[in-house]
Amino acid sequence: MRAVSDSNKSGKVNKTSTPDADVKLLRLNDFLFTSGLDNINLFKVLRYCKRSEISKKLNGFVDRFFDHHLLPDSAQVGQGQADGSGRGQGVGVASGDDKQMRSPLMIIESFLSALTSADKDGRIVVTKSATVTLSRLKFLLLNPAVHFSPILHECRAVVVTGGTMQPVSEFKDQLLYSVGVSPSRVIEFSCGHVIPADHLLPVALSRGPSGVTFDFTYQTRDTTALMDELGRAILNLCNVVPGGVVCFFPSYEYEKRIYTHWTTTGCLDKINSKKKVFREPKMASQVETILTQYSRCIEFNGGGGGGGVGGLSGALLLSVVGGKLSEGINFSDDMGRCVVMVGLPYPNIKSPELAEKMRYLNSTLPRDPDGKLPGQIHYENLCMKAVNQSIGRSIRHARDYACIVLADQRYSRPSVRSKLPQWISSQLVVCESFGPAFSSLRKFFNEKKKKT
8 A cells, every 4th residue: 555645734635545446534524525514414314313213213124024135245334443543434335244234324324423523533534446336434533532531521430341451551541641530540450360370371482493583574574484484383383282273464465475385385284284274264254164174173183182183183273363263262272272473463554544543643642751652652552452362362261271472573572572461471481592482382281281
């Protein structure tokens, strides 16, 4: 994606082009004027929709009379998400993977409601493609505090809970401190995991078996030496980890590149001889099938640490951060005895929504004590939240156990380790070379095997 113009300072348009689409970011007032909606009283329209409950009535009508089998997969209306950079209300035709909304009017209502926000608090993302069905309108909320502030002022106490909230500094800055809440009134509590300490082995791995540095930055991640070294590391892990191994990549593109390279070099055949390799599908409709196959392979080939048919000891699942398997899927017990995180999954900084969010934060919030810009902090936190969400797929109950391998030299940095969940960072073993890491993993699983 390449930026072709940037006139944000004038308050007008940010424009980005791709080979398939033209993306523009408009201020709310500009969008209302250019679309002709400035002559419509949106508050009246929304009031009518609420009183008449027309969306619910339409939904009930569809439920009762419409034959859903006649609706093609491509004719579904989806709700957009703004790349983690803000709330996105999308209007348009989405792919068959998006959850079907039987009453598109509900999304229209939500979008119209977003248009009543203050001009400074949001942007409209206009994606114009060659075909109308691929075009989209999306509301990007820049200031979430505008919706959270009434709750803070009306309640005596507000408790915010979550399983993957680390790092929380940005949450406090944007939702609490920005609306006048004093830091002295904020109490932060984080408890440990329910598992015993010896049921978890997190490892930050800086180098592979032959000493090649794990540096999965954009500039070096495509080198042959690094892709070969990752293959050797995964093969070694498959030799000592029983059951299932889930390996997360930063993107579908990079997962495909690694898979293709391993296929060409023969590394994939070596891994397949130890653990059958499965890949995360891009289609949501295929996820259940892949998970079932993955689970059955582990059950019949290496579940509980035993050997399987033809020397197999389980399965390896190649997944993608932010994909279908990084959230909401539990890889408990033998389904996920080891989770490998390849690199740091930073979002696309050229994304127009992310760039706009970063600009907004830089202009409204102060730098941190170290002088770092709020936009840069947001960018880094998006990455670490994605990491924490993915590695949290394993260890789902008190008797579960697993190892977590963070494959990149950057995980050894204190600034990165501090943004991991406390129950992981407090036990993290930093290994500059592969040998000590491999020995620790082998010892970890041998001890667990003796106790079963």
